Amino acid sequence: MEIKVGMADLNVCSGSDSITTLGLGSCVGVVLWDPKNKVCGMAHVMLPDSTSIRNNTNVAKFADSGIDELLRRVLAKGAKRQNLVAKIAGGAKMFSIQNKTDLISIGERNVEASKKKLKELNIPLKASDTGETYGRTVTFYPETGQYHIKRVGKELKII
Numbered sequence: 001m002e003i004k005v006g007m008a009d010l011n012v013c014s015g016s017d018s019i020t021t022l023g024l025g026s027c028v029g030v031v032l033w034d035p036k037n038k039v040c041g042m043a044h045v046m047l048p049d050s051t052s053i054r055n056n057t058n059v060a061k062f063a064d065s066g067i068d069e070l071l072r073r074v075l076a077k078g079a080k081r082q083n084l085v086a087k088i089a090g091g092a093k094m095f096s097i098q099n100k101t102d103l104i105s106i107g108e109r110n111v112e113a114s115k116k117k118l119k120e121l122n123i124p125l126k127a128s129d130t131g132e133t134y135g136r137t138v139t140f141y142p143e144t145g146q147y148h149i150k151r152v153g154k155e156l157k158i159i
Contacts, residue, residue, distance in 0.1 A: 008061035010043035020139040024090035026107035034079035040142040048113030063113035127159035
């Protein structure tokens with residue numbers, strides 16, 4: 001079964017299931033995977049930092065709080081902390097607007113925040129496909145550890 005993850009959302013899966021999210025532009029698809037127990041989770045991160053926005057209840061929207069929640073859920077699903085590795089994709093520069101550096105660099109900031117959080121949690125980043133100027137649709141397979149990245153006008157990339 002294919003588990004879907006919406007924008008600013010996260011979910012977990014295991015075994016022969018797969019997990020997917022559509023339309024990563026400046027957003028980042030963060031995967032935590034336990035290769036021994038074949039358990040994974042994916043977060044569709046929209047923004048880098050939850051502390052910059054007040055009254056927000058959607059933890060999955062942000063790299064910092066979303067990755068924390070993703071970790072909690074994969075461990076609850078049966079992953080073992082010491083086995084976890086990460087893969088990320090997305091973080092594209094989708095807009096070119098002068099004098100709007102925060103908007104322009106949101107993809108890059110999402111990637112940096114995701115990497116920073118993974119480092120804080122001591123989860124090794126095994127592979128990434130980030131940046132550039134095109135969107136991505138991604139699917140992760142916990143049985144094999146393959147992260148399939150579909151890019152508009154380009155060949156399928158597997159990391």
